Amino acid sequence: MTTVATPTEVFHALADGVPRLVLGDRSQLDQLVALYAEHTDVRHTFAPFPAEPLRTRDDLRRHFGGATAATDGVESFAAVGRTVHATADPEVIIGEFRYVGRAHTHTHDFDIPCISVLRVRDGQIVESRDYTDAVGFARAFGRLDELAAALAA
Template sequence: MPTPTEVLQHGLDLLLAKDMPGFIALYADDAVMEFPFAPPGAPQRLEGRRKVHDYLIDYPSNIDIHEIIDVNLMTTTDPEVIVAEFTARGLMVAPGTPYQARYIAVLTIRDGRIQHYRDYWNPMLATGQITGWETA
């Protein structure tokens, strides 16, 4: 059974490869994905792999990630919970503008599958108010 750190690292590799079906397959059937800082109109909580699929499947059509850097994975006192901090760089596809975002995520990974993913990202990136390069 892969460790939570191995599952997350594999997930980042799949995101970089734009293999969204592979990335989505890492989620448990009853997985929950949360976005505590989601802007108005964007989902704050997705329940079940089907909802995660619908949310993520077209991700590369919107944001073309070229690199994932500054990855810092931290274990917790709960062996199923890890905290990930990383930067994704690439392009916002529609306007063709540079994209850079610092992500902090808290994940619960059970039996080799993502059970819970809480993503603390900057909602101003989604609204176009900033590109992420301003904070680099």
């Protein structure tokens, strides 16, 4: 008998997989993409520029595939301080956590707060709203000048 992952289990798999991918474990790419339904709706609400929703696994593969390039030089990266909040809807959870770590090129650690609101149906994410500190990520990975220039353009 096959058991279907709960929304909480899916959240933890996502929170564990992203740091592994960023740290160079390319096998995580397929595992991360498989956490999502073929047709999904993923939005990064606090992105500094309007972004199209990620609607397919191909969209997600491109998104996650770019994570290692955007975070080149990361020495450590983990999702910590996880709290999962249940909602009145059994498909929906709210996951609070922080990405912590250090980049080779910087002398300070980073600690970036995040919230994910996930709708998980039949063990796969069908909808996600991700709230992360984009400026915190730019600071952590030495990209503040790049972000400022893009915002000014």
